[in-house]
Amino acid sequence: MRILLVEDDALLGDAIQTGLQQDMQATIDWARDTATARISLAPGHEYQAVLLDIGLPDASGLQVLSHLRDRYDATPVLIVTARDQVSERIAGLDAGADDYVVKPFQLDELSARLRAVIRRSQQAVTPQLQIRDIVIEPARRQVYRAGRLVSLSEHEYRTLLALLESRGRTLAREHLEDAVYGNHGTIESNTVAVYIHQLRRKLGNDLIQTVHGSGYRIDVSGNGD
Template identity: 50%
Template sequence: MRILLVEDDRLLGDGVKAGLTQAGYAVDWVRDGEAAVAALSTETFAAVVLDLGLPKRDGLSVLKWMRGRHDATPVLILTARDQLDDKVRGLDLGADDYVLKPFDLDEIAARLRALVRRAHGRTEPVLILGEIELNPAARTVTRNGEPVELTPREFDLLHLLLENSGRVLARRTLEEQLYTWQDAVDSNALEVHIHHLRRKLGNELIRTVRGVGYMASAEASAP
């Protein structure tokens, strides 16, 4: 899942980006509110981690702009303990959750998983499709109860497809959610990952919709 991190503190931003990357997220990091607006105007993210005290345009202004354009991307606010009023204003403006500084990186990762889960209308922490079970927190996959070894990119692609099971995802959508601005992407990288997933999990799990994209189907994956 691709995350936009908006934080002007370089030391803190480095730590959050590294921690979320290790947790399996693809993280793009910008350092001011104007850069956040520019990124959100042209890119799609699974969630936004938003500091409030930003240069050029503060976090509350970014949040108000997002909700004003009906952008429902989940937003997790980073706030200091002495910024209670800003925290309340952020929630009233449409933020989905907040964490207080200093914070634990595992907590941020867990809260992001919960936000993404709720955004997809899901209550269970584990994704199940036919004989396939994926645990986002543990980053494990089983087929008929047997563990399946996936590369990090294969896991992220499967997670994205299962999170949207029954829905066709365009190639561009998949690539936008899997890769950051810094990633060098081969033209056939997505097809290679799809091929490997089919080999490991069964050819029927992922359908190709010609000219449109790919879809994970409950009917196709039934044992």
């Protein structure tokens, strides 16, 4: 098990690293600023959880959290900070944190909360969806083509997910609009077509078929028919 600790306080960081290594039998990598944390969290570096301080010397730790969530990385994040105002906790949780511990704390409580967020993340794992050489990992909100990560916008991702979950069936434009936006205001009539165009460009022209007068569907045959 590997855990990333992001903490600038040398004494506290050393205590957490030593304590968790002993208590959880885990490898604890330690970053002391947001720049180092981003490097540690680059794609391909797998962690079971991140312990994240907010008050870091070069920037707010919430920027690290946003960096993770913006690329659809669902690695559990436990915020560890001296900021105890309710508004601060809400901001951290709304930004995508899984739990929040206020300093000072007991190490055994930190270990217990860490085990809990890791356990919840493992229980919430969603099976992969695959069509041809396209693989989508809903738990991490990541898409691969021929084993290579494909960068999709949030709206492109939601469009693709809706089509894959209904593979073989035609989805009307209105259904896709609802999957992407829900009930949130007026949507331009060509919005879905724009996302379909981008998905075809990134994942192959023959993956998504246009069913004239009806909508769109994933081509499960692989021959474009």
